[in-house]
Amino acid sequence: xxxxxxxxxxxxxxxxHSISETMTMxxxxxxxxxxxxxxxxxxxxxxxxxxxxxxxxxxxDSKASKVYMRNSGSSKEDxxxxxxxxxxxAATTTETIGRLYGxxxxxxxxEGAVNLTVAPSTASDMTLEYGLFYE
Amino acid sequence: MATTTATIDITSAELGISLNASTNLSKTGTSTGLxxxxxxxxxxxxxxGAKALLEASQVAGDQDTSNYFYLSNKATDETYYLIVKIHDxxxxxxxxxxxxxxxxxxxxxxAEINITATNGTCAYEYAVxxxxxxxxxxx
Numbered sequence: 702x703x704x705x706x707x708x709x710x711x712x713x714x715x716x717x718h719s720i721s722e723t724m725t726m727x728x729x730x731x732x733x734x735x736x737x738x739x740x741x742x743x744x745x746x747x748x749x750x751x752x753x754x755x756x757x758x759x760x761x762d763s764k765a766s767k768v769y770m771r772n773s774g775s776s777k778e779d780x781x782x783x784x785x786x787x788x789x790x791a792a793t794t795t796e797t798i799g800r801l802y803g804x805x806x807x808x809x810x811x812e813g814a815v816n817l818t819v820a821p822s823t824a825s826d827m828t829l830e831y832g833l834f835y836e
Numbered sequence: 837m838a839t840t841t842a843t844i845d846i847t848s849a850e851l852g853i854s855l856n857a858s859t860n861l862s863k864t865g866t867s868t869g870l871x872x873x874x875x876x877x878x879x880x881x882x883x884x885g886a887k888a889l890l891e892a893s894q895v896a897g898d899q900d901t902s903n904y905f906y907l908s909n910k911a912t913d914e915t916y917y918l919i920v921k922i923h924d925x926x927x928x929x930x931x932x933x934x935x936x937x938x939x940x941x942x943x944x945x946x947a948e949i950n951i952t953a954t955n956g957t958c959a960y961e962y963a964v965x966x967x968x969x970x971x972x973x974x975x
Contacts, residue, residue, distance in 0.1 A: 808936060
């Protein structure tokens with residue numbers, strides 16, 4: 702059994718409220734840790750075409766899978782759309798999770814029933830760092 | 837201008853993973869820090885069914901923007917988990933003790949974030965950081 706630990710810290714001077722949490726990634730309904738990971742990969746994009754970076758058949762549906770993504774760039778104007786969809790919708794749909802600007806990251810539970818796709822906002826070189834953790 | 841910093845590290849000696857990342861959360865398409873934040877604690881029971889934790893703005897100018905969402909399942913029984921959805925689309929299952937952090941574009945007025953407790957009552961902590969929020973008319 703592997704041990705995968707993820708820590709988050711959210712500090713803001715909007716208020717004095719800060720958040721610091723640790724989790725050990727575990728199988729759904731179990732105290733056993735997740736055993737598998739794709740590792741952390743890098744993918745370079747040179748067009749605005751949507752790409753499925755996490756495919757639904759990589760994991761069993763409805764488990765405790767988790768996905769990490771980070772826009773490794775530094776631009777606060779360019780971003781990746783991230784969507785739970787076969788093709789990342791650009792805007793105005795409920796399937797689109799959100800925008801990852803330069804340096805932004807996310808860690809979410811992943812249902813595994815639909816692909817996770819990303820679409821760059823520009824055809825200029827952009828790089829996505831990502832990884833999948835699963836049972 | 838406010839400064840909000842989100843930092844993560846993920847480690848696994850067995851799987852050879854060690855990463856650390858940090859970002860300052862900014863308003864849509866700029867380097868200006870976000871200034872709107874909401875945070876709190878709550879509890880959702882199985883009997884509640886799906887409950888909207890965060891409603892998407894109905895104002896077009898607030899939609900498809902840069903916002904960030906944090907949620908932690910504070911349940912301690914490992915069999916209790918939260919199903920997290922954006923409207924009808926399941927994002928995933930958040931086990932007891934787990935947290936998540938993601939951008940949330942509020943793609944349209946139906947893109948609310950809703951949660952459903954499974955197997956038992958789940959206490960939770962949440963926070964949302966927004967680029968903009970247009971006040972609605974008084975009723």
